[in-house]
Amino acid sequence: MSSTFGGIQQATNSIGAARYGLEIVSQNIANANTPGYTRQASQQATVDAVAGVPTLYTKPAGPGGVQITGTARLNDPVLDARSRTEHARSGLADTNAAALSSIESLFPEPSDNGLSEQLNAFWKAWTPVANDPGSQAPRSVLLQRAATVASTLNAMSTSLSDVADSATQSLTQGIDAVNSAATQLGNINGQIAVAAATGANANSLMDQRDQLLDQLSTMVGGVATINANGSADVVVGGQSLVSGVTVNAMAFNAGTNTVSVGGTAVTLVNGSASAFLSTLVTTVPAYQAQLDTVANTLAATVNAGQAAGYDLAGNAGGPLFGGTGAANLSVIITDPTLVAASSTPGGNLDGSNALTLSGKGAESTSADALYTKLVGNIGSSTALAKQQQTTQSSVTASVDALRTSVSGVSYDEEVSNMLTFQRSYQASSRVLTTLDDLLDTLINHTGLVGRG
Template identity: 30%
Template sequence: MSTFHGLEVARRALNTQQSALHTTGHNIANANTPGYSRQRVNFTPTEAFPTAAMNRPQIPGQLGTGVEAGSIQRVRESFLDDQFRNESNKLGYWDARATSLSKMEDVMNEPTTNGLSAVMGEFWQSLQDLSVNPENTGARSVVLERGQAAVDTFHYASDSLKTIQKDIGSEIGIGLKSVNSLLEQISGLNSQIAGVEPHGYLPNDLYDKRDALVDELSQMVKINVQKTPSGGNDLKIAEGVYNITLVSENGKEQPLVTGNRFNQLGFADANGRMNDQTPETISSIQLFTSEGKALNTSIPFANENGTIQFAQGKLRGMIESYSYSHTNANGETVEKGLYPDMLSDLDKMAFTFANAFNAVHEKGTDLKGEKGKPFFELANPASFEGAAKGLKLADLNAQDIAASMSVSESGAVNAGNGQNAINLSNIQSMILSDGALKLEGTDETIDLPGLSAIQNGSLNSFYEGMVGKLGVNAMQANRMGQNSLVLTESVEEKRLSVSSVSLDEEMSNMIQFQHAYNAAARSITMVDEMLDKIINGMGLVGR
């Protein structure tokens, strides 16, 4: 055994403790860096002396030869990462849905004194006031003004909903660009990591960057992450490259990142190239290469039964709100979505309201003794689509309101008869049965063939159902979003308890490693004194 064995042991100790101090300093420097995972030096004793061999020296036993930094490893628990990404995925979905419904509630503005229900209520009240004094010109003018207010409110609701829907469509386009950017960055980090690991190193900071990107991606879409070794002389604890797939609701997976290659998500134009514009309704999402060339893989958003198949996440939540379509078993295209459904219901209500009001109005007589004219006009009388936007007040004056039901024997208008005004004010609660309107207090019904988009119930009950459904959906989205947030924060707290930097702990480690470093330095001093005695203080006899 060499006389200088003690120096070598102490030297190794100095280098290793110094590495530990440098790593501790790196942790302290990144204590507030988002996504950073604390690192530690794995101390490993070096091979003992002598090695087992036939020509080994005959000494009582093996002597330790010191310590070395086996590896510098980040402290991370992959199980908590998987949990966090699952919860973050749910949070992204419910957050997107809750945000869309909250904006819809702001537009509908119910129940308040400024919503459609209140405006319609004022319109019905003006008709009741007119029935008391049907010859009063002022009361008639109020009916026209309140009718115009109802029209304006339908226009406002329709325009506002369509504007928000368009904004959501833009957000979907931005979301897809964000997803594609994340995929590109992850593939780039995979390439860097694959170039480092085969040399026996652990690129911990690159691992952290990649995991932060994967966390962000998991909020947008549901993904599955598989680790593949880099090969070469990579360590067993090396994390390798990430292969990421998009997971649909039916369990089918589509490749997004494979090593240093990545695919993109988007919409195809007529030439099969990636289109930056979100279509009016989304039936599928196309897979593209990194160069923007369409692959033979189109991911349907929903199956023929209307069941959504696309991966859960923020992107799906936005598309559900915006507009999506599927082809049913009969080959028909069916459009769905929170905003399309609300717009459709609003159109149905405006269409039925206008036609029912016109039908009752035409049964009465105006101040001139003439049959009532249509009170409202529709841009497309044959279809309820776009009725809320296309609704307008007919070109009438106050005398044209058919508030009465009869004329006198001489042919003069019985101005005091306001029965039709009462009938008009009761339209809100008149029962529609298979499209036929039943006048209250009588056995008379008014057929509305093709003119009623609401087949059963009343206008009031239909609108209450619209608002009630909106409220229930919003409440569920908020509740589920809050539950997902609590679970996400709980998992994140556990993850931070494992991976985050504790300054108290790092200061304790610093003192520990510093003492070890000082002790190793003292050991070198001790060996130096021994060697000085051997070299300079021995062999002096006879001089």
């Protein structure tokens, strides 16, 4: 009799296990498109005889059958860590490529309206002055061409500053987002620790944890360590950002262009924040310095040429350009007669000095050559950054695909599991029905109650 009732218990346990398996399948299918969801599986174990003693010499310790031992998250910690590393590198590559592309767009070369063509037109404008030094018209055209060049250099310098301002704003917002994510992670760490201590299911909390870790790695290259209880610590630039429930704030000082964690300055290696900081500290200042060199070289060349000649009244020529750097370059001659076209004093119609200046743009050390070099540097750097972005994107996508193959939900696999649990449920139900029939026969149809 005890064996029969034990069979009922075994069948009941089997039905419960199959039902729970179907619930997990339903959970997986319902969250197949939920960002950050990790596929789950019911864990089952046999209810065996006494542990460590051969079953030949024992009786079952309980009713036997199957029991549910937990719900597993089907993730690979190694792939998770690899994915976060690659996303940190992608954050750096993507942001760096975007920044360089925006800078490249400020220098539209070759172009009929670009600075290169404007410089060429400026130097050419000296030739009509040389051919007709006594006329006001070519002198006025020359000053107009000079003003166009100065205005373009001013605009380019301002646009470079705008790129830096945009990077500052993006970095500031990014740091705010990092602090928000770190605070959330600290809270979730606390909840995971409680769940681990009480034996509660923390799978959904771990999904949220992993999403936050992915964000922190992409934004600042945060390196995560998963603790034994399931909580996560994050280190940025060698400094602890999150340790259990303790969170150290990250800050950005726009005055010094430095990032700190918990008051200690850190060096960002990966993540989008690293690229923004590099744009501020290295990229924009380097190109701004080269553009300033172009402007200063142009001003020095033309002003030296002016000083070597004489204006229409026969007086020594004065500076044509004023200001230092691309942002401040301006044309300070407004009177066309002050253009020093002549090489001899005394007021004459000699245009040899203007002719000499017309050829300055072709020299190897001219502003034109420096500008061409600047454009080439930007072009090659942008091309390299885009190539690195493409390569890193491919690597990241490959790792993500491996990660998804382990932790992502497959409809085909879930349907297969559903059928398996369904058959198990049906079979267990049939066992239970059969045992019920046996007990009914045993109790109600076997033997007679004794009569007095």
